[in-house]
Amino acid sequence: MSSESEMRRNARDGGTQAQVLQRWGMLLGGGALTVYALTRRKPGIALAAAGGLLAYRGATMGTGKFRARASFAINCPPETAYRMWRMLENLPIFMRHLESVRERGDGKSEWTAIGPLNTRIRWNAEITEDRENEFLAWRSTQNSDFQTWGSVEFRRAPGNRGTIVTAEMEYVPPGGVLGKAAAAIFGKDPEFTMREDVRRFKALIEMHEIPTTEGQPHGPRSAIISTVHQIYPEHRKPSEYYAGERMAAQRRAS
Amino acid sequence: MKAVCWMGTEKMSVETVPDPRILNPRDAIVRITSTCICGSDLHLYDGYIPTMEQGDIMGHEFMGEVMEVGSGVDQGKLRVGDHVVVPFTIACGNCFFCQNQLWSCCDNTNPNAWIAEKMMGYSPSGLFGYTHMMGGYAGGQAQYARVPCADVGPLKIPGGLPDEKVVFLSDIFPTGYMAAENCNIQQGDTVAIWGCGPVAQFAIRSAFMLGAERVIAIDRVPERLQMARDGGAETINFEEVDSVLDVLKDMTGNRGPDSCMDAVGMEASGHSLFYATDRAKQALRIKMDRAEVLRQCIRACRKGGTVSIPGVYAGFVDNVPIGGGMNKALTFKTGQTHMMRYMRPLLERIERGEIDPSFVISHRVPLDRAPEMYRVFRDKEDRCIKVVLDPWADGARAA
Numbered sequence: 001m002s003s004e005s006e007m008r009r010n011a012r013d014g015g016t017q018a019q020v021l022q023r024w025g026m027l028l029g030g031g032a033l034t035v036y037a038l039t040r041r042k043p044g045i046a047l048a049a050a051g052g053l054l055a056y057r058g059a060t061m062g063t064g065k066f067r068a069r070a071s072f073a074i075n076c077p078p079e080t081a082y083r084m085w086r087m088l089e090n091l092p093i094f095m096r097h098l099e100s101v102r103e104r105g106d107g108k109s110e111w112t113a114i115g116p117l118n119t120r121i122r123w124n125a126e127i128t129e130d131r132e133n134e135f136l137a138w139r140s141t142q143n144s145d146f147q148t149w150g151s152v153e154f155r156r157a158p159g160n161r162g163t164i165v166t167a168e169m170e171y172v173p174p175g176g177v178l179g180k181a182a183a184a185i186f187g188k189d190p191e192f193t194m195r196e197d198v199r200r201f202k203a204l205i206e207m208h209e210i211p212t213t214e215g216q217p218h219g220p221r222s223a224i225i226s227t228v229h230q231i232y233p234e235h236r237k238p239s240e241y242y243a244g245e246r247m248a249a250q251r252r253a254s
Numbered sequence: 255m256k257a258v259c260w261m262g263t264e265k266m267s268v269e270t271v272p273d274p275r276i277l278n279p280r281d282a283i284v285r286i287t288s289t290c291i292c293g294s295d296l297h298l299y300d301g302y303i304p305t306m307e308q309g310d311i312m313g314h315e316f317m318g319e320v321m322e323v324g325s326g327v328d329q330g331k332l333r334v335g336d337h338v339v340v341p342f343t344i345a346c347g348n349c350f351f352c353q354n355q356l357w358s359c360c361d362n363t364n365p366n367a368w369i370a371e372k373m374m375g376y377s378p379s380g381l382f383g384y385t386h387m388m389g390g391y392a393g394g395q396a397q398y399a400r401v402p403c404a405d406v407g408p409l410k411i412p413g414g415l416p417d418e419k420v421v422f423l424s425d426i427f428p429t430g431y432m433a434a435e436n437c438n439i440q441q442g443d444t445v446a447i448w449g450c451g452p453v454a455q456f457a458i459r460s461a462f463m464l465g466a467e468r469v470i471a472i473d474r475v476p477e478r479l480q481m482a483r484d485g486g487a488e489t490i491n492f493e494e495v496d497s498v499l500d501v502l503k504d505m506t507g508n509r510g511p512d513s514c515m516d517a518v519g520m521e522a523s524g525h526s527l528f529y530a531t532d533r534a535k536q537a538l539r540i541k542m543d544r545a546e547v548l549r550q551c552i553r554a555c556r557k558g559g560t561v562s563i564p565g566v567y568a569g570f571v572d573n574v575p576i577g578g579g580m581n582k583a584l585t586f587k588t589g590q591t592h593m594m595r596y597m598r599p600l601l602e603r604i605e606r607g608e609i610d611p612s613f614v615i616s617h618r619v620p621l622d623r624a625p626e627m628y629r630v631f632r633d634k635e636d637r638c639i640k641v642v643l644d645p646w647a648d649g650a651r652a653a
Contacts, residue, residue, distance in 0.1 A: 073350065075348060075349050075350045075353065075361075161350060162350060192368070195368070196368065199367065202361070202362065203346075203362045206346055206348045206349045206361065206362050207280075207346035207348060207349070207362040207363070207403070208279075208280070208326065208348075209278045209279055209280055209326065210278075211278070211362060211363050211364065211365040211380065211389075211402065212277055212278060212365055213277075213365055213389070213390045213391055213392070214277070215275065215277050216274055216277065216391070216392045216400055217255070217257065217271040217272045217273065217274055217311065217392055217396075218259070218271060218307075218309040218310060218311060218392060219257065219259030219261065219267070219269040219271055219308070219309035219310070219311065220259075220261075220269065220308070220309050221307065221308055221309045222307075222308040222309075225307050225308060225309075241277070241278065241279070244278055244279040244280070244326055245279050245325055245326065247279075247326070248279045248280075248324075248325050248326030249325075251326070251328075
């Protein structure tokens with residue numbers, strides 16, 4: 001059996017034996033850590049979160065392709081949600097890994113993502129399907145080093161209770177350093193990243209801003225918490241604030 | 255500014271921290287004039303609710319003067335200089351839940367919704383000073399606070415009303431009122447209320463407002479039982495009787511109260527075998543909540559009656575007699591308070607002189623004394639019922 005087909009099979013079946021062991025180790029270890037952290041006398045959010053991430057990583061690793069899906073009901077007509085998403089330059093407001101999206105017309109666009117140590121990954125994308133107020137799909141163009149597919153569906157919720165927005169994305173990271181960077185951005189926890197992205201999209205529409213506590217005062221933190229914040233810095237982008245300001249200006253104008 | 259910070263279980267301290275600033279366009283900054291310690295803060299003090307971090311600023315019952323508003327705050331709704339009471343729940347005003355008056359279930363105000371979702375399935379609204387799972391917002395036991403979605407929550411207070419009459423509109427008066435409303439009271443009903451803390455005191459008075467003929471309040475602290483009687487309730491001291499359930503049966507002719515309220519929550523006290531196992535499990539950290547009162551409520555309630563649960567629970571309970579609940583056709587109603595439904599109507603009751611909420615205050619002290627008052631309040635020393643803190647008083651002089 002050629003190594004390539006073996007790799008494919010491993011990817012399909014969830015990995016080699018070593019990967020499977022590693023995966024279960026992470027799952028069980030992470031789960032136990034979370035339970036421990038949540039139940040001890042001085043409950044540790046950081047420990048719980050670390051455990052959760054570890055377990056999550058265990059649950060999602062082992063395939064060569066990253067895939068994620070998230071669905072949120074948003075209290076607006078499909079038109080509002082579609083218009084916000086269709087203006088692709090809005091995406092970096094709520095998708096934290098994106099630095100910018102530039103539309104070049106006729107459905108073509110240039111995407112830039114921010115990687116670890118300020119690396120940048122760029123690719124070109126084209127819209128492959130666009131049904132107004134219903135559905136939008138795009139994919140990276142043939143000549144990009146980075147393969148990605150995305151789609152978002154806008155469906156009127158039963159009883160006219162807003163719109164169910166369902167986004168799906170898929171990535172195949174390239175090899176080499178670029179692949180490592182891509183994996184660090186998208187592969188860390190694709191489902192979680194996607195959920196939080198779509199949650200921010202919902203907040204932007206419903207609340208007209210994205211909720212945050214970053215920058216609020218607090219007393220002295222413990223050494224452990226400070227270290228965790230160093231390792232996993234929060235990264236609210238300034239554009240999240242400015243998006244709220246723009247929406248406030250629009251409200252005042254109307 | 256000065257702020258009361260959670261530094262660990264049973265460790266509160268007044269720290270000097272940076273002043274808050276506007277972080278989102280719909281924010282406001284409030285200079286706090288009065289702030290309180292809530293019974294639910296004691297669950298954090300005792301370390302029973304996970305996801306507190308050392309350094310978190312406490313407090314969710316506060317009021318003050320608006321110092322600054324963000325560019326997204328509608329000037330018709332809130333301006334610099336307004337005197338406001340700030341509700342403890344934060345609501346966006348536009349989501350499905352806010353538009354259906356379920357304000358404490360707001361979909362958008364908890365930036366850490368994913369943590370709450372892991373525990374509860376879906377996340378309720380963000381709260382001030384009440385764990386990272388519930389948003390991680392800095393609280394109001396401080397000199398200033400940042401108030402998000404300031405065009406939805408804060409209630410403007412007309413001049414002439416002193417803080418002590420209106421500050422409890424931030425939580426315990428609406429919470430007691432909603433707890434009574436959740437009892438589904440019909441004219442002439444009998445309501446039994448477990449706990450005679452500050453929320454229960456407002457629930458007693460609210461139950462009468464809503465048409466109850468008889469309120470029976472249960473506690474063991476003499477001054478709290480006296481306050482309940484002052485509000486028109488009959489009382490049972492559970493330390494002095496063999497069985498609260500038998501006494502209630504006797505008082506209601508073997509019918510039971512029409513509704514039963516658990517105004518105690520996760521740190522209940524009792525004498526049963528289940529209570530002993532609750533304590534043991536809490537001590538071993540294999541569960542969070544002691545549910546002794548909830549069990550009694552379900553058993554005591556009359557057939558077809560209603561159980562109302564304003565008491566705070568954080569996680570899981572066991573040995574709940576759900577069989578009794580099912581076979582007796584009980585209705586259960588609960589929830590964090592949907593503050594914005596109740597604040598204005600209750601302010602009007604205060605303005606009309608129907609109630610003066612300041613009756614519940616036992617201690618007025620400077621903010622600097624908060625750490626000590628947490629312990630006094632928890633241990634019910636010095637006849638402590640409700641503590642109001644002044645963030646600007648000179649600690650040494652006023653003490």
